Amino acid sequence: MIDTKTNITQTILDALTASGNKVGYMPDAKVVEAIRYVEENGIPNNKHEDYKYCNLEAVFRKDFKVIGNKFNSVANVDVHKLKNAHNIVVINGEYNESLSDKISGIKLSTLANAGSELKAHITKYANVNSDAMVALNTAFCSGGLFISISGIREKPIHIINVVSAKENAVINPRQLIILEKSAEVTLVESFVSENNSGKVFQNHLSEVVLNENSKLKSYRLQNEDENSHQVNTVQVDVSRYANYNTNTFTFNGALVRNNLNAVLSGDLCESHLNGLFISSGAKLIDNHTLVDHQKPNCESNELYKGIAKDKSTGIFNGKIYVRKDAQKTNAYQSSKNILLSEDATINTKPQLEIYADDVKCSHGTSTGKVDEAALFYLKSRGIGDENARKLLLQAFAQEVIDKIEIEELQEKVIKLFEKAL
Template sequence: MEKTKSKDWYLSSFKAIQESLNGSASLTTNGKSATPFHDIRKQAIARFEKIDFPTTKNEDWKYTNIAPILNYNFTPVAGAEVSAADIEKFLIPNLKTSLIVLLNGNFSPKLSKIHLESNGVRIESFRNLLRIEPDFILEHFAKYAQLENGFVAFNTAFADDGAVIYVPDNTIIDNCIHILNVITAEAENILSQPRNLIVAGRNSKIKIIEGYHSISENVSLTNVVNEIIIGESAEVELYRIQNENLNSFHINRTQAEQKKGSVFTHYSVSLGGRIMRNDTNTVLDDENCTANLYGLYLTEDSQHIDNHTLIDHAKPHCQSNELYKGVLNDNSRGVFNGKVFVRKDAQKTNAYQSNKAILLSNEALVDTKPQLEIYADDVKCSHGAAIGQLDEDALFYLRTRGIGKEEARTVLIRAFANDIFETIENEALHDYLNNLVFAKLK
């Protein structure tokens, strides 16, 4: 039988499951045809129907052909059976965390270990909160991540579960919050669409790790949307670690909204996935905000990684630092597109961007495109891109000291990559990331 066209497949599955979706289900039985939440989903599916998944004709997807993703009909899987031992290897050694486990995008109460350190903190399942406190979700849901591409619309239409983190004003969370996403071995072609919402109150501080892993080598699609609201003078650190298997597809949209004097620091580490696409966007919506976007990708075989970032300097006296690094082997391909908008209002903006990549084979390829649009006149903006091979002089230097060629190459690649983590103060996290890189390079 011929495969159903992806768009039609998902449209029909929307029809089939929309009645059963949590949040809406209980209310639809009351005779109301829709809740406000379900209205948003319906708008999203209508939008999806209209725009479909992006193609390379779309400027923002020019270098990333998602056609291979459309060769499969992905299906959500609920109620996966996974033991604590199965996910043990995905935990971060020596790091105290509050653990939220999402299996195929669904919250697992059994595996999650949540510690609420102080009053008013919420670390919850999206589905659960939607049931008990829909107004909280509605206040933020789909307010920040616009439906400008089919994947965001797709996620929004099917939004059902994920993690919600809320930190009240003046609250500092000491433990990292680890949102551990696992694709289980239950079925082939699993679809996971976590929808995460992070709200950091005024003067609050949180560190969040978002890990993505798969148990089997099966093909899967993860399509995640994060909306992050960072209150006045709050600090949010977000570490995204994509380490799913090499047959998986991973699409991410992270949208942050920064209030006055806030700091958003984001580390994106992309290791596993056949096609990976990250859209990391932040709006510096008031004065004295800082955005730090760091990214590292290591690719092999025919992996494809596309990092799109958008830093929107909407107000004056803000700064952004951006550094993305890649190491590409075999036939793999990388794309970096760094947009920086400096609005007319945003005088005294400081924006720094750098993209560096090492190509380990003649077949590997990187497309890099800094895109600065500056409408203010008193700003400091810089960007640079450097794509090249390993430094031959450094290689020779190491070899003249007795270090073998392969070892010397590894030393240099590790040094290049781990440089991204230099600013991470938490030792356990720093070591964990270094070791991930080491394991991938072996």
């Protein structure tokens, strides 16, 4: 008898092979390499150091042993659009041209139609031999999305990722985003769900390339329903003089695991990674970040704040590598968390590995309850318990919310934040 316990990885691979319509743009050798990596390493479980608190294998075993991969059609996504942005719509991992705005002056297509740039970049940043979820995406990615920006774009680009599964489904959307030399753009990514009648596991992967002197300001807003599981890997390559700024807001979803990896591969570049999450119910929200300082004179900043309610789990793991060549590095990291219930859990771990000797690095982490002295002070002025807590939690989150430079997005985030509290 086959032991299903150990073969869930094979079950998933077989199911994806059977249901997948091959997109053709991924080199065959890469697909073979990727499948081999998944087979050898398995879907990550709590025995993998990087997935210690985020057992994906258990999630697959519970809900994705049988996948139908049937989806609902989504006809209208207007409610998710931003008014003052170019809206691009991706439904169940596939770029939907008819629902998307036409944008002149940028390259925008599926990955299959990306032409010569595809070959130059695909899989160059997200290493198939680094993580089974990267490998899984590489082997089974959908049509994908390719965006290449040159020059300075004033209007933000907003990618709306909608999932709507009819039966339990596993999807592997993939993006390649390139900022040409001295390009500047603001990119918003919304992750939402519509009428999910099945459970969906979205294994989303982005490769992001910031060429010399380019500037990317990016926001991710994750607010899917409780049938949605998501691993969101962003692999960023930051060149000389470039500036990468990203802000991740997570308010809903059964499981959200973000692997955000920024490689500072040129000198004099910078990266700013910020995040805010609220976990509730029995949800799990996991932010893993990696900032890899490879060259001298770079700066990185990181600020993550989390609020864990009910029986939920929040995780922050922040790795910073400072390589031998990366002298005069400035790297800062801060993770602050609030537990709102006795049954909620926060796991937070800064990891600094420094091989250069002339660097400034600091990290700080704190996890606590709502400040009782402040709470009493507010109540003593007549403010009720609920409002007093809300004021304090809003104040806690404000520092991250203030980083949003798009007014309508900020309003949206505040609304979702208050709803999630």
